[in-house]
Amino acid sequence: MNYHWDWQFFFQEADDGLKYYEWVIAGLGWTTAVSLASLAVALLLGSVLGVMRTTPTRWLVAIGDTYVDLFRNIPLIVQLFLWFFVVPELVPDKIGIWMKQDLPYIVTAVVGLGLYTAARIAEQVKSGINALPRGQRFAGLALGFTEWQTYRYVRLPMAYRIVLPALTSESMNIFKNSAVTYAVGILELYFQYKQIIEKTSQVLEITIVVTMAYFMLAFVMNRMLAFVEKRTRVPGLISGTGGK
Amino acid sequence: MRKSLTALALSLSIAGLAAPAQAQAQLTGTLQKIKETGSITVGHRESSVPFSYLDADQKPVGYAMDLCAKVVDAVKSELKMPNLQVKYQAVTSQNRIPLMQNGTIDLECGSTTNSVARQQQVGFSVHYFITSVRMAVRKDSGIKDIGDLNGKPVATTTGTTSDALIKQNERGKHIDVKNIYGKDHADSFLMVESGRAAAFVMDDILLAGLIANSKNPSDFAIVGPSLRDEPYGVMVRKDDAPFKAVVDKTLIGLMKSGEAEKLYTKWFMNPIPPRNVNLNFPMSPALKAAFASPSDKGVE
């Protein structure tokens, strides 16, 4: 193989005065920022939607179900393009121009990735709540709790613990899916990967480094959630394996 | 799909028949590879108007594609393979060099600047075009010069040399612009058209092509002084002298015979597909000089 290995290039200066390893670090920073922000959006919205889908109120269930159907059946990259290219053209001109010129791109990316992931979280939360015995809700109501209070004090604390392993894997997915946001102009890790390939053509070295960086992100996220899982384990239940 | 499979099967059988009959031991590099696989893969762009872009049927066409067709003809006669199969592979500014290095494409016919930095990784033919880097803006923006860009979002295509240019310029003139990256030239232009970016800094001829193809060409203008002049060459693999010789010989021949100028007129001075617009982009003195004395010296 006439491949010329060269690890030194990471310490060479690129066009913008930064060194290539600094590009990698900058990319890592954006990946983490986009992922964590999207995760926050997804957890919040996903929980609300998941709860809505388990309520006795029909129209709430319908809204939740429609949302999940809509956002699960369109590829992520297409959703991101809709937010980036299509939505600004559909809203009134003034807002559209504001979205295009003043709104930081990361907001578009976080909205896109967050709303996409929310549909998945909503599924998990719903199945967590449905996995609880019906009696828990009745017991709460019998104690004089309102419907909302049965969620707040009885059902959700249990449901989250049940679905924590599933939420762990969604949280790891969000880091991987954040790579797609390069397509809407986020200078995250995958974007830098492509950039560095174009500038240096040292495909193998940069692939190894970037792959390891993604590994590391997945590993850190996994350990953190495993810790949460351990701390919140319900005594007496055979719960997860500590996040595998 | 079926058609291309048949073609593939056909070419494989032809290659199988031809190879033992006239095994030429002295062939090396790309020529050897073409001989062995019975096919040549031409890398093309998708929106480098009028060099290399997709027409109404999504087939790659353009000035560089026409020049490369002549090169392919020369390869056919050089290797005595009249039935050589020609494959096409779309490339972007990000992947064209790795794809050349890893053997996916044999010839890149687009709008690639021949620079000294790139010569460390790939080879270039003699130049078939000289471009100036300028910027496309919306006429109503009032932007006339690079100084007007201060604090504004400016689009550029990732991996191109104007990306480097704008960054150097930022430092030199103390201009602070917000860089926006398009995936391909059309993507970057779309940023200007939709109002996302104030300007798109790129080779002027590519800007002219994009403007001509837009919904309202009269909305846009190419402004500013040339940030620099850049020569385009056909990209080949590095240190592959025999193949480069075939490419250069063909191109120089076309330049000397006047055929290159005819092709220039066809693509730059006449209506072109897909919408029959005319770029009206006369030959520059720099290009005339390049045709008169062909060179493959890259820019710094």
Added chain:
Amino acid sequence: MSDFDFSVITANWHFLAEGLRYTLQVTVTAMIGGIIIGTLLALMRLSSIKPLQWFAAGYVNFFRSVPLVQVILAVFLILPLLLQFLTGKMIPIGAENSAYFTFTIFEAAYYSEIMRSGIQSVPRGQIGAGYALGFTYGQTMRLVVLPQAFRNMLPVLLTQTIVLFQDVSLVYAIGATDFFGAADKITQRDLRPVEMYTTVAVVYFVICFALSRLVKRLQARIAIIR
């Protein structure tokens, strides 16, 4: 949006349909290849031979930790280098063919996890019963365990395939012309993003929604045998 121009879609319908066909071809190839490799990986993971377990676990964890879009690009650029190293010749592969390979090996990791829980859903006693009948390991798996595992997991396998169908859109990263890639190429040429991307979203939604409804029905009909 006053000027939604449908002619952009009608004029390019053939090209879009070609792209959709390629998307389906990649989906079906990667589904079949992925399930076969995935099943082998699952059997390795559940076997008593340590190195096989390690290999399967490593394979699955590797592909589940890296972004698909990165794998697509990396394979496209590295596979030819690898083949050149092995054969000493330059073998051009092309974006379209590279994607078939990438999706098969990538999806195998996901299918393997599904098949593993499928195999584990078959009661242990059945394996003993297989051996008692004089079956070899291979026969027990092939004739007793795998058919049930496959049947139990069919809805999950199909759901994963719908995800795969959507994920093929990422071949955009290497310029292959799948359904989304076709739409993107037309956008690049005609500068009509609103029409193209909206159409793409609607078509994906209709197909995936219909398929997921079918899977739901199937799920109701296939109760897990215990």
